[in-house]
Amino acid sequence: MPSLARHHSRSTIHSKAMKPLFCLALLLAGVVFANVEKTIFTAPKPSPLQSYQDLFDDLEIERLSPQAPSIRTYALASFPSEEAPKGFENWFYLDSLKPGQRYEVRVCYLATQPTSFTLTTYTVSEILDSPSLISSLTTFSASHLPTLLERLDKDYRQNQQQHLAADEHPPSNPFALPPKLGHSSRQDASNRASTSALFLQVHAAADYFTVDKGLMENVPPVHVDVILDPYLFHLFPKSLLPTTVYILILAGIAWVISSFVWTGFEGVAGLSKKTKEIGRISLGSVVSRGKRKYESLDGLRRGLMEEREGGGRRRLRRLRGLLLTICSNVHVPLSLFPSAPIIGYVFH
Known part of the structure; x- marks a missing residue:
């Protein structure tokens, strides 16, 4: 019983200690956000205006397609203002989309x-x-390329200095400029007629505060990865397929292991139940045997008492017979005996 009490107190202390940690985890779950933003859409039907694709080929904006689904680039950002409440406008071109496909x-x-x-x-x-969208698109196309070239050149110089400091050969390619639409792979008329295209507008608003006046006045470009991901059966993104398969495999293995564990628990529980039943039966048999022994001992005690009382009576009767025999053969007055009252009582 003392060990059970100590175990119960330890489990109570452990549960009390886990409650604050669980509440803290819930609070953290409410304030932590992933550094990913996304939009889900369905590719439209092919537009007749796509036959004038050459009009958009000179736009200096990055292009994404199912053949080239991701790019790493810099997005221009600014603090929200009255002219740009959502921040700076960045543009991307989504090409070769399958009509009706979810992305x-x-x-x-x-x-x-x-x-x-x-x-x-x-x-x-x-x-x-929309004239405003055309103006925004052309403005971004004119300002994006110089900024991107400057940023890539700066990154290249930093990487070159790091390689030189480490006594390594500097990279041969100074920077990889994202291809503009005119330099992308040309599609023939039949393929272009069977696919659709969209323009992606990305507003980037700086969301920080610092005492550095330079960072507050000039927001640096944000290093981003832009990914185009098609959906499988309109249910989940294609990139999640390996993760889904991995989770299913783990779930299957966990199910098999849990069945064995559950079988073991059932066996232990059944054995414990049988042990309790056997204990109850043995305890009942011990009690019944003890009761029978007690009853037998009580009967024996009573028998001994009765036998003792009966033996005393038999001895008195024998003594009485002996005295009668003596008195009948020898005539002696009883008053001569010092124990005359006792002898008289016996003869009565």
């Missing part, structure tokens, strides 16, 4: 560059019907 575009960025992204897709006709 998602993800923008992954560094956690050290807090930025708020807003993703919106537009068809070619929506772009041509």
